[in-house]
Amino acid sequence: MEDVLDSAVGAHFSGLRRDLRRLSSSSSLPSSPSSATCNDASAAAPSGLASPAPRQPFVIGVCGGTASGKTTVCDMIIQQLHDHRVVLVNQDSFYRGLTEEESEHVEEYNFDHPDAFDTDQLLECMGKLKSGQSVNIPIYDFKNHRRCSESFRKVNVSDVIILEGILVFHDQRVRDLMDMKIFVDTDADIRLARRIRRDTVERGRDVLSVLEQYGRFVKPAFDDFILPSKKYADVIIPRGGDNHVAIDLIAQHICTKLGQHDLCKLYPNVCVVQTTFQIRGMHTLIRDREITTPDFVFYSDRLIRLVVEHGLGNLPFTEKQVVTPTGSVYSGVDFCKKLCGVSIVRSGESMENALRACCKGIKIGKILIHRVGDDGQQLIYNKLPSDIAERHVLLMDPVLGTGNSANQAIQLLRSTGVPEDHIMFLNLISAPEGIHCVCKRFPGVKIVTSEIDAGLNEEYRVVPGLGEYGDRYFGTD
Numbered sequence: 001m002e003d004v005l006d007s008a009v010g011a012h013f014s015g016l017r018r019d020l021r022r023l024s025s026s027s028s029l030p031s032s033p034s035s036a037t038c039n040d041a042s043a044a045a046p047s048g049l050a051s052p053a054p055r056q057p058f059v060i061g062v063c064g065g066t067a068s069g070k071t072t073v074c075d076m077i078i079q080q081l082h083d084h085r086v087v088l089v090n091q092d093s094f095y096r097g098l099t100e101e102e103s104e105h106v107e108e109y110n111f112d113h114p115d116a117f118d119t120d121q122l123l124e125c126m127g128k129l130k131s132g133q134s135v136n137i138p139i140y141d142f143k144n145h146r147r148c149s150e151s152f153r154k155v156n157v158s159d160v161i162i163l164e165g166i167l168v169f170h171d172q173r174v175r176d177l178m179d180m181k182i183f184v185d186t187d188a189d190i191r192l193a194r195r196i197r198r199d200t201v202e203r204g205r206d207v208l209s210v211l212e213q214y215g216r217f218v219k220p221a222f223d224d225f226i227l228p229s230k231k232y233a234d235v236i237i238p239r240g241g242d243n244h245v246a247i248d249l250i251a252q253h254i255c256t257k258l259g260q261h262d263l264c265k266l267y268p269n270v271c272v273v274q275t276t277f278q279i280r281g282m283h284t285l286i287r288d289r290e291i292t293t294p295d296f297v298f299y300s301d302r303l304i305r306l307v308v309e310h311g312l313g314n315l316p317f318t319e320k321q322v323v324t325p326t327g328s329v330y331s332g333v334d335f336c337k338k339l340c341g342v343s344i345v346r347s348g349e350s351m352e353n354a355l356r357a358c359c360k361g362i363k364i365g366k367i368l369i370h371r372v373g374d375d376g377q378q379l380i381y382n383k384l385p386s387d388i389a390e391r392h393v394l395l396m397d398p399v400l401g402t403g404n405s406a407n408q409a410i411q412l413l414r415s416t417g418v419p420e421d422h423i424m425f426l427n428l429i430s431a432p433e434g435i436h437c438v439c440k441r442f443p444g445v446k447i448v449t450s451e452i453d454a455g456l457n458e459e460y461r462v463v464p465g466l467g468e469y470g471d472r473y474f475g476t477d
């Protein structure tokens with residue numbers, strides 16, 4: 001046991017960028033984005049996975065004058081949210097089709113008035129999407145001012161719904177659906193220039209008709225309906241798609257919101273590594289009972305490394321300046337040096353290599369907890385660095401189940417003088433019961449995990465879980 005207590009030569013580790021700590025994520029189900037094909041059933045979300053109760057999608061409203069760059073901004077946000085399922089719903093899809101008579105006098109028709117849209121149908125579709133049902137959305141043809149009678153766009157359930165259109169802030173019922181409202185603010189002359197180009201190139205109009213429509217309907221409607229709705233915006237983006245800073249900030253905010261599992265909101269010290277398809281894929285592999293031991297070890301190691309890096313990224317740091325080989329000053333940060341690992345034997349030992357790989361020469365202590373009966377836990381062994389009370393402690397156990405072992409280990413660390421807020425518990429999967437148990441008793445302890453599972457079964461095993469982790473990792477199953 002003594003062998004594992006390496007002599008520390010100052011921790012040296014590669015931490016994640018500190019700002020990533022805000023981008024924690026839940027175990028929501030990444031899947032392919034919604035299909036955008038006509039009459040086409042798209043890929044369904046995978047079923048039977050380790051998701052908590054389904055959460056309502058995050059709804060973003062994007063409003064702004066014609067040709068302000070709404071669609072462009074939405075596309076840029078979607079690109080940045082590539083790890084999440086995002087669907088774009090255009091208010092334009094809900095334009096009422098013109099009757100024969102209206103078509104004959106199309107130049108008289110006001111496409112910029114709220115009555116031009118079937119808002120009830122939009123509300124019905126949005127309501128279904130919010131409640132997790134897929135919907136068929138009409139396809140509108142700007143050339144003949146009608147909806148396509150045979151085709152529709154099937155939109156599937158998703159993590160984020162972006163609703164975009166000139167009048168999406170006009171109706172309070174539509175506004176009430178939104179978790180975030182963005183107004184794209186672009187100069188009127190730029191918008192008119194873009195509109196002329198777009199409508200002549202893409203919508204089969206001539207310049208004169210565009211100018212005529214603009215002066216008669218588009219501009220007055222902007223002044224009467226769109227501009228007054230700007231006050232409802234949470235964020236105003238000047239210059240539309242040219243404003244990369246604003247779009248980055250918005251995408252980051254959405255990621256943060258998406259990443260907030262309900263338990264993360266309840267306990268601010270719970271961090272879930274931001275989910276990606278890679279992470280989801282690795283979880284799929286290690287949870288598969290058919291996987292071979294080498295594969296289980298390989299993918300567990302990859303996930304553990306991510307959790308460890310995420311944990312290290314949450315440690316305090318100090319500012320530091322260095323001189324680069326060009327003689328310039330680089331203002332950076334210095335890692336927290338006083339830290340150590342403690343693994344809960346035996347599964348926690350699987351996490352030691354990742355910690356060593358990140359923190360050169362780190363001291364790693366051990367705690368062995370022997371289960372006695374169903375409810376009690378008895379600690380039978382520990383070997384910890386003598387100066388542990390002065391260190392930040394990364395406590396490691398791949399599975400947080402009931403929370404009993406974790407609490408017992410944390411209690412032991414506390415009794416050696418480690419302050420609660422110097423303890424970070426790293427694991428791969430957490431049961432909500434375990435999170436409640438630890439966070440209620442030790443609210444200052446930080447928990448970093450890669451997924452929060454559904455819960456515990458009657459045998460106190462995490463479900464869907466991944467079985468006896470230690471046996472699977474060390475090949476003794």
Ligand SMILES: Nc1ncnc2c1ncn2[C@@H]1O[C@H](COP(=O)(O)OP(=O)(O)O)[C@@H](O)[C@H]1O
Nearest residue numbers: 065066067068069070071072073194198241242
């Ligand atoms: N930042 C930009 N620079 C140049 N052209 C742009 C920019 N943003 C949008 N456009 C062009 O202007 C037109 C209108 O943009 P779009 O995003 O469709 O606006 P909206 O959806 O608000 O009507 C499109 O042809 C688009 O390619």
Ligand SMILES: Nc1ccn([C@@H]2O[C@H](COP(=O)(O)O)[C@@H](O)[C@H]2O)c(=O)n1
Nearest residue numbers: 065066067095111112142145165166218
């Ligand atoms: N048949 C139609 C329907 C709508 N319009 C114009 O489209 C504008 C809204 O779309 P944006 O992408 O520009 O937001 C709106 O200003 C309508 O005038 C149309 O010309 N013909």
Ligand SMILES: [Mg+2]
Nearest residue numbers: 070071072164
């Ligand atoms: Mg558009």
